[in-house]
Amino acid sequence: QQQVKQSPQSLIVQKGGISIINCAYENTAFDYFPWYQQFPGKGPALLIAIRPDVSEKKEGRFTISFNKSAKQFSLHIMDSQPGDSATYFCAASIRHTGNQFYFGTGTSLTVIP
Amino acid sequence: GAVVSQHPSRVICKSGTSVKIECRSLDFQATTMFWYRQFPKQSLMLMATSNEGSKATYEQGVEKDKFLINHASLTLSTLTVTSAHPEDSSFYICSARTGREYGYTFGSGTRLTVV
Numbered sequence: 001q002q003q004v005k006q007s008p009q010s011l012i013v014q015k016g017g018i019s020i021i022n023c024a025y026e027n028t029a030f031d032y033f034p035w036y037q038q039f040p041g042k043g044p045a046l047l048i049a050i051r052p053d054v055s056e057k058k059e060g061r062f063t064i065s066f067n068k069s070a071k072q073f074s075l076h077i078m079d080s081q082p083g084d085s086a087t088y089f090c091a092a093s094i095r096h097t098g099n100q101f102y103f104g105t106g107t108s109l110t111v112i113p
Numbered sequence: 114g115a116v117v118s119q120h121p122s123r124v125i126c127k128s129g130t131s132v133k134i135e136c137r138s139l140d141f142q143a144t145t146m147f148w149y150r151q152f153p154k155q156s157l158m159l160m161a162t163s164n165e166g167s168k169a170t171y172e173q174g175v176e177k178d179k180f181l182i183n184h185a186s187l188t189l190s191t192l193t194v195t196s197a198h199p200e201d202s203s204f205y206i207c208s209a210r211t212g213r214e215y216g217y218t219f220g221s222g223t224r225l226t227v228v
Contacts, residue, residue, distance in 0.1 A: 034216075034217075036219075041122075041204075041222065041224065042221055042222060043119070043206045043208075043219035043220050043221045043222045044157070044206070044219045045219065046216060046217070046218070049216075087154075089156060089157070100147050100159050100162060101147075101208075101217065103156045103157045104156065105155070105156045106154075106155070106156050108154070
């Protein structure tokens with residue numbers, strides 16, 4: 001059972017465009033939603049994370065939008081660059097349990113020059 | 114800060130042999146380490162959770178005797194793939210809770226190829 005559903009599976013964006021990746025979850029106990037960026041042959045690296053008490057968090061070109069009622073959150077990459085080409089994973093966890101992350105299935109982003 | 118060093122990055126071994134993968138937390142104490150397996154173009158699948166000084170908790174379907182996890186200190190956790198077979202070939206990644214802003218940091222991964 002996939003705890004976190006992620007779409008699209010792959011995404012091609014023109015340089016300078018906006019990349020949008022969406023995730024949805026069912027477990028309302030989740031209270032921490034990070035996004036990870038992974039390059040081929042490397043471990044995932046934390047990109048940005050949000051807690052459900054805010055609806056949006058922005059760090060540079062990366063923004064998380066969070067819709068608690070819809071149980072959805074998304075990653076927006078503004079002014080996408082070829083160097084952003086990577087696989088992106090959303091995740092969810094329950095902070096106080098120290099539990100593991102439940103990862104989405106990943107989105108392969110390709111930014112073409 | 115909050116770096117997890119994972120070694121080796123790549124290993125090729127013969128079928129039937131054992132391989133040990135190490136993850137070290139360099140600048141923090143990792144009381145909990147998570148071990149993931151990732152197949153090409155797929156998501157990370159949690160294999161087991163290890164806590165320092167106690168037995169690891171394995172996810173359903175993961176063979177405890179095949180994937181031995183040891184977390185003997187606050188800075189070192191190891192995964193040993195015993196009697197490896199070609200189907201064990203995969204990308205193995207460790208992750209530790211850093212305690213900062215409830216963050217987790219990942220190792221750089223180990224590409225295991227069993228021939």
